[in-house]
Amino acid sequence: MxxxxxxxxxxxxxxxxxxxxxxxxxxxxxxxxxxxxxxxxxxxxxxxxxxxxxxxxxxxxxxxxxxxxxxxxxxxxxxxxxxxxxxxxxxxxxxxxxxxxxxxxxxxxxxxxxxxxxxxxxxxxxxxxxxxxxxxxxxxxxxxxxxxxxxxxxxxxxxxxxxxxxxxxxxxxxxxxxxxxxxxxxxxxxxxxxxxxxxxxxxxxxxxxxxxxxxxxxxxxxxxxxxxxxxxxxAPQPPAVVPPLLAGRTVAVARDAAFAFIYPANIQTLERLGARVVFFSPLAGDRLPACDALWLPGGYPELHAAQIAANATLQQDLRVHVDAGRPVWAECGGMLALAESIALPDGHVQPLWGLLPGRAVLQQRLAGLGPQQLALDAGVLRGHTFHYATLDSAAPVATRSARPGQMPAPGAGEALYRQGSVRASFFHAWFASSPEATAALFTAEAP
Known part of the structure; x- marks a missing residue:
């Protein structure tokens, strides 16, 4: 005991x-x-x-x-x-x-x-x-x-x-x-x-x-x-039971100075779900590893936008991945990297990967801040939002995040965009808050 x-x-x-x-x-x-x-x-x-x-x-x-x-x-x-x-x-x-x-x-x-x-x-x-x-x-x-x-x-x-x-x-x-x-x-x-x-x-x-x-x-x-x-x-706490919903699946995770906003607990949750997690660096020129699903975390893509865009081989790998219907979860900065372009504070407009329609703009003031929850069919993910950028996108909005305890409302919270197998949002998820909803993000089951 x-x-x-x-x-x-x-x-x-x-x-x-x-x-x-x-x-x-x-x-x-x-x-x-x-x-x-x-x-x-x-x-x-x-x-x-x-x-x-x-x-x-x-x-x-x-x-x-x-x-x-x-x-x-x-x-x-x-x-x-x-x-x-x-x-x-x-x-x-x-x-x-x-x-x-x-x-x-x-x-x-x-x-x-x-x-x-x-x-x-x-x-x-x-x-x-x-x-x-x-x-x-x-x-x-x-x-x-x-x-x-x-x-x-x-x-x-x-x-x-x-x-x-x-x-x-x-x-x-x-x-x-x-x-x-x-x-x-x-x-x-x-x-x-x-x-x-x-x-x-x-x-x-x-x-x-x-x-x-x-x-x-x-x-x-x-x-x-x-x-x-x-x-x-x-006091001790009984370990949470996590069903192996991602058993046998490989999840690739971008990780470098541009994609650095990763909670260690989120990686732990993916592994407890049974996934094999592999890392790669877009800034180092890495190609997309062989994988069943992809996570593009947040970070500072705006500080490395030209270098991200220059990785044309990875851009092509991403297109092949998406065309094959394999899931992508793009979170905040990861979503911006998928956009067509980003307008920087100095006025320069930098083209990006272009897998998500729309243009991002990096502002001088906060555009989103605070705790948020994202309700999916498989469960409710808790997390937060904190960003200076905005995204004007024609991609379909599957749902929106909401303040704790509230229901999603038009124009409130953060949009969850769905473009083919890509799901993208400014919302940062805490995966352990709903392992079932997390598994859905990396399969074809989430809205």
Whole structure:
């Protein structure tokens, strides 16, 4: 019989976005990994980019936790598995601590994980105490660890911040403003989020700088014994039963800098469905591997549009695949790559693969954001949308995604286009939310 697993765990949260949660989480992971501890990091909510930094910092895979998208049972199973092998679990929150219907606070309370609040204190003094008091007491019974002040000017500023706290035990230290080469952000950003760690040759040096700064704080000086004050018992969860609906089928998955938005759990789900998963890189000039179905994930095709279009051999392979009626699931950026062209912000219009009628336009502002669900005949997939591009397509719309708990409505949500054997949408799916619906996407059964 599987028993509970006990492990120190922290939820790194904040009062809003932009406070430095990712930097602190990665710094904590790197600091303890350097000291020989096994660290497992999770990201709360949908995110493809922060996990790159956390995986580099911890040396271990990074998975998602979300009470709605992934579900409490899935969260419980992943946390229990991590606790059995790790010395420390870190969960980076999303947005503010209490934001959303299934907030970071809900997750922390559900599993009894203490909250470490990260607050950008560069333009405040004693007001930090009010913010901390509010975060700590707004919800009775919220597990609490303390506060780490971020972007602090120096010792005098840190003391001013500490003096403003109602409970001195809440103080876990102060971090200075950390900058990368040339004085820019330590973890640089672009549209859709952080630049992925593997794109920066000095990524590990950046994490080491953050870990070194954290090592000088009370939080950073905690050793294995001290971390036990954050220990949590994680209960076992019976494994979900996944029918082998894709047994004997090969699913090809595009994976490179242009098609990088892949949750490891989605690959796991395909494999648990019985599929053989093979990867290929359109940017490297790869041809389409022999396969029964194809997944083109999201990513940054707009940054590599000319290189994608130049792979004429793959384009022909894709046409043969589609003409043979073999399924294609194209997700967000993967859908854009199939379009006829994309208009970039500099005015240049780049032709693309042209398997899906329509022209994409990359905008300067968000065109879609938030949790979504996609109802198919085989089941309801949960997921999300986050994109700056739009697509004007004459392809038939089979259905549309909807907000959690709502029904699809004309003009709302994200269109699911159906062009022959191609199914395409801006919707990002969490495959484990409905293995049956996932299997349908990679067969001929979905609408």
């Amino acid at each position: 599987t028993i509970s697993a006990r492990c120190p765990a922290l939820v790194i949260a904040a009062c809003a976005s932009g406070q430095g949660k990712t930097t602190v989480t990665a710094a904590l992971a790197r600091l303890h990994a350097r000291q020989g501890r096994r660290v497992r990091v999770f990201k709360c909510g949908p995110d493809y980019l922060d996990p790159h930094w956390h995986q580099l910092a911890s040396g271990a895979p990074v998975e998602q936790l979300d009470l709605w998208m992934t579900g409490p049972e899935d969260c419980a199973a992943r946390l229990h598995a991590a606790a059995r092998e790790a010395d420390l679990i870190l969960v980076e929150g999303v947005m503010g601590l209490f934001d959303g219907a299934d907030s970071v606070a809900d997750l922390a309370e559900y599993f009894g994980m203490p909250v470490l609040a990260v607050v950008d204190a560069q333009a405040m003094g004693g007001t930090l105490g009010a913010i901390v008091h509010g975060l700590k007491t707004y919800r009775a019974g919220l597990p609490w660890a303390g506060v780490l002040a971020n972007r602090v000017a120096g010792e005098r500023h840190a003391q001013m911040l500490r003096d403003g706290l109602k409970d001195g035990a809440d103080w876990l230290g102060a971090l200075p403003r950390l900058a990368g080469e040339g004085g820019g952000p330590l973890l640089p950003e672009r549209h859709l989020g952080l630049v992925a760690a593997h794109e920066l040759p000095d990524a590990l040096e950046r994490l080491d700088a953050a870990a070194d700064a954290l090592a000088a704080t009370p939080l950073g000086r905690m050793d294995a014994a001290a971390l036990q004050c954050f220990a949590v018992d994680f």
